Amino acid sequence: MPPSFPGKDDEVLVSGFILLFQRDTAPPDLPLAERMLERLAHRGPEGAALHRVGCAVLGFQHFETTPQDRGVRQPYIAGDLAIVLDGRLDARQELIARLGLPVKAEETFPDVQLLAMAYQRYGEGVAEHLLGDYAFAIFDATRKGVLFGRDPLGNRTLFYARSPHCFAAASEEQALFPLPFVSQDWNEGTIARFFALDGPRPGETFFAEISELPAAHVMWVERGGEQSRRYWHLPPVPTLRLPSDEAYAESFLERFGESVRDRLRSLGRPAVLMSGGLDSTSVAAVAAREGKEIVSISWVFEELTSCDERPFIDLVNERTGNRPIQIAGDDAWPLRDADSWPWNPNTPIDGLYRRLRERVYRRLQAEGCRTLLTGEFGDNLFPGGVDWLADLVEEGRLIEALRSLLWEFRVPERKVPLGAALLRLASALRNRILRADRVPGGIPDPPPRWLTPHAAALLPHGDDQERALRGKRRPVQHESNLGARATCAAAVETFHSSRFDLELRRPFRDPRLVAFLLDIPAHQLYRRGQTKYILRNAMRGILPEPVRRRRKKTSLFPLFRRGIMEEEIETLRRIVGDRNACWRRFVRAEWIEKDVWDLIRAGRDGPGIVVLWQCVCMERWRKGFSNHHPSSGGASK
Structure with missing residues (x-):
């Protein structure tokens, strides 16, 4: 040997x-x-x-x-x-x-x-x-x-x-x-x-x-x-029915607690990456109930105050007694020190805020932490709320359905479009009359408009996409938890965090939770303007009320704007502007040069910003093969 x-x-x-x-x-x-x-x-x-x-x-x-x-x-x-x-x-x-x-x-x-x-x-x-x-x-x-x-x-x-x-x-x-x-x-x-x-x-x-x-x-x-x-299958149509909102919340908390508890089995002190949002604060609060010393690490912003979540972070740390660590984030913008940006030979996929995350990982490495729990993939668990009205009617809860519907009419800004919920109710009633399966149909989405004809031709045909989700009552929820994109994203961030002696653990990405959330009615996912309805109910008395009832999310787009649109604009032009760049085979150059640059000049967010970042990642990945493995023969172009 x-x-x-x-x-x-x-x-x-x-x-x-x-x-x-x-x-x-x-x-x-x-x-x-x-x-x-x-x-x-x-x-x-x-x-x-x-x-x-x-x-x-x-x-x-x-x-x-x-x-x-x-x-x-x-x-x-x-x-x-x-x-x-x-x-x-x-x-x-x-x-x-x-x-x-x-x-x-x-x-x-x-x-x-x-x-x-x-x-x-x-x-x-x-x-x-x-x-x-x-x-x-x-x-x-x-x-x-x-x-x-x-x-x-x-x-x-x-x-x-x-x-x-x-x-x-x-x-x-x-x-x-x-x-x-x-x-x-x-x-x-x-x-x-x-x-x-x-x-x-x-x-x-x-x-x-x-x-x-x-x-x-x-x-x-x-x-x-x-x-x-x-070897593992989930039923396509939700079947679990419990007598009350409290019963659903109790069942969710039992499974969530098991997931967190299993991920606290660790050498050294476990840490939680905590923002001021509902998902990561829920992980931190439930972890604290296990009686272990927990490190709570968060990034904060002195200059970009719209990115700062300390009012909510401090409330949770005070409630839980977790040991807080704060990481300065104002200068951790995308493409900072681009020439030393870490390179993953396995995939071009990378995150915009790599420097921000690296600061967290480096600090935890110095603290001797080997495991980091996060609230990642919490958002993946809860889509599908558009069926909330149809599920209430199907269960015979007509008074509650009417009350919730009147409440929605009075609210100008809704997290789930009311028109879509009414259409799904009409579809459910029609299928009940016709005794048909209540499964969403429709025309498959066309290829994104920014793709070249070559790239569009490489995508699966619409019938392939439809077949993959056939029979699923809430296909978006199924895909966001079980699809390749979520699986791939989990693996990519694990690669980077682990460079700092750190294992990422994600309590929301647990088969017990996924199976449960896919098996309950949609009115537990959304009700009366509240997304993640069941999670908010489960955290009553565990999270501070301002955090539990919080509805508006914080965006890091100001940090992106500082980096890509101000500090690193020339770096961006150098990477993306190469006329021999491989992304041009897949993305229409005129779309990048017009639509995306218009977004950048206007300082607005949108899908084009994500596609632009994909172009950056692909070009850096291609060049990485020659820089890191000059004798390997390189990848095809």
């Missing part, structure tokens, strides 16, 4: 793994496996290890984040099994009980050992019995095959490439670059979807010869081939 590879002190990511499985009779290529694992060296502050067993070799980069995993080495060997697990198992007590283990196993058994025992009990059906953020590979020497699995929401990543003689998998795409049968040619379909502000199609990546195991899937690989299946 080769010696452990040292991790870089300034780039530490969550743990990761590689696996090479030889389909033919040749032995697995250990030097190739070493090169693959070296690509993940930034994930291994506690060292790395390779293990060969039969026709497979497994490698792991270690980063410990839970007390039970301290000192545990992977690959983990259990009889004829060799296992690598990237991630965290939740609801451990329930799993331990189902496996017939003593209660004290909760304190001593590492997650990978529980995974091994669960596989020995359930075989290929093991994923149905797991909860958490995870990706795993289990080589079974007896069956001469490998089982791969990924958590229901895809919070951990798993990529693979294959040839007739070899199957390889890894936690990141770049770890597959050393394979002789993998190039760095781009998948133009994924790039077209990127510029259409969508995520990759299930199973696809930005690279033509690298695939991704979709969320909620397992795959069995053996010499004769491979077979994958989806």
